[in-house]
Amino acid sequence: MDPELMFAADGASDRGRPLAKRCAAGELVRLRRGVYVASAEWNRLPRWERERLRITAAVETGKGPRVLVQQSAALIWGIPVIGASTEILLLSSQATRGRRRGDLRWTERKLLESVTQRDGADLTTRAQTVIDMAAYLPFRQAVPAMDHVLRPDPVRGFEPLSKDHLYMVAERLPDRAKHRRAVRVIDFADARAESPGESFSRAVLHGYGFAAPELQQDFHSAGGRFLGRTDFYWREQRVVGEFDGAVKYGRGATVPGAGTAPSWETLTREKRREDAIRATGVGFVRWSWTDITDSPRNPDGLVQGLVRAGVPRNRRR
Template sequence: MTELPRLILARDHIQHGLTPKDLARRSSTGALVRIRHGVYVDGTAWHALKPWEQYRLRVNAAAETCGSPTVFARYSAASVWGIPTVGRQEVVHALTLQNDGGRSRAGVRRHYADPAGLTAVRREGLLVTGRVRTVLDLAAFTSFAEAIVPLDHVLRPDTAKGLPALSKEALLAGIEGNYTSAAARRIAVAIDFADPLSGSAGESYGRALMSVNGFEPPALQYEVRDADGLVGYADYYWRGVRVAGEFDGVDKYLKPEYLRGRSPSQAVVDEKYREDRIRATGRAVVRWVWSDLMTPGRLERKLAAAGVPRRRARSAG
């Protein structure tokens, strides 16, 4: 993750050599961006951040302005843990121990949590729910497709953060006593579907959408070989119809761990050569990008056009 820019707090304006009028003027010109009442950040640095990095900075800003110890949860805790989620987030999520239905104030939405079942963890200087509670909360209160993204992520080691994989048993054990029976069922179904073989947030979200739209489940990270040896691993593969599915996220063309010393343009060329080799084995290849996942119906149409089969009805045996 990009190193986040420093927050400029209005209460510290004297230390920055600025007056409140200076802050307001610089904010009006775009030199500073006010991301929360009394909290500013350099405008150029802010606009260079990815949306999820901007959200992470909003969580930091909320932590600076909350008047009492605050436990961040759901999307906000996920952003601190480095657990990916789907969709652009604006509201910061925190917990309240008062069972008054929760309340929102100044961009912070508070959710009730029973103190008896709550354990807070200090992470990067903030109090957050633990990884298990964080992903279970997301599974309980988001759609099935969105829930699979964080669940898949925590089932594999997070080498960037130095965190071990969580087991499905540990996740299931965290349900009891913390959720309604309906929420517990939703969580259990999502945990059962989750798979550590999914290689990225986009792959996880796409796989969940396939299930929602009734397609047969594919094999993941399917090894493809030809006469010259290993071609590579397809993100998805449907054996019965010999169709390989590939999610094209930007990571494989930008991140060093994917580039492995290559330039982005060479990575594009290599990916095209790899696809040609897969097609030469007699397999079809269907590709999609993030915009296909975020546009309702687009992935479904692509898969149907490629001949990916739907699940059989139970009555068909």
């Protein structure tokens, strides 16, 4: 359940103490002018939930309709957003086209499907949200969102979207260049990716020209015992790739920063899993969020690690 928002315009106070004074005392956090939330509740929220609450506060205090688009709509839907942004993106009208006010930005987008509602906010549909992200954002930022909607979301009760439906929605984009960008992301998207970090990694590796890996490869012992499943596997080179943002045990987060640190028991179990898979004769390359965005020339970085492991690369990509 979301924390309760407190509005100064409603006359909310505590024994006559204005909300602003309670905020100065550290009891409340100010989300925007006249909107507050209890500090204790705010501090327990993961980063993406804080962003979602900040967007909700902006929608509830606005005058006139405010329709969320792209990354702002994605956060309400629970779709992963890669990269921090302070802007809240809203669908522009004739009166608001190109307008900015504080952290609010009204941006022109063609409605590809009818506006819908989620958690009291007007916003673009899940399909339009990821299609817009594919059309207007860099490829590597759009892939995690597209991968996500191809999978069921049992936490929020959403069925997976089909690629056929996404292609159909993309056909309604306003120009062919945007359509080509969106189709490229849909073509590349894969429901087998289990986390935003895996999706982002796959897009980055593709951009650097590495051969496409097999996803979610099962490994078994000589006696047939299941040892574990890996994020990436290059079969010919017998190389395993693993993204360290969320280990295979206790994985729960679907957006960056939403999970908790793994326990010692979880880390120990993960180490045993890796050792057992290594014993089958494969090499391992592991990386983190920092490694993905590091310079490809860094000798200790992801790109050079894969090159040393023998993963083939087409430099002309």
